[in-house]
Amino acid sequence: MKEKLKRIIQLYDEMIRLPHKTEIARELRDEDDLFLLLLYSDMLGLPNPVFYYTLELYPYIIEKFHGWHLRMGMEHSPLDGIRCC
Numbered sequence: 001m002k003e004k005l006k007r008i009i010q011l012y013d014e015m016i017r018l019p020h021k022t023e024i025a026r027e028l029r030d031e032d033d034l035f036l037l038l039l040y041s042d043m044l045g046l047p048n049p050v051f052y053y054t055l056e057l058y059p060y061i062i063e064k065f066h067g068w069h070l071r072m073g074m075e076h077s078p079l080d081g082i083r084c085c
Helices: 002-039 049-070
Strands: none
Touching: 002 049
């Protein structure tokens, strides 16, 4: 009985999300882009008060950097220290 109820709730959740799937993906991508802008803002010349605390995130985020700068309209990497193209 419990598994059947769980499956019904999952089906209902999928039915609600289906029409909004692209909107949700776009919003998540926009949030990710904003986070990357904040993360690399000091390297782009914008003051970042938490630069010291975000340094440890760079190794994890560097793989996403190429897609980010292309979506932002930059043909090549704007940062001298990061060569992704």
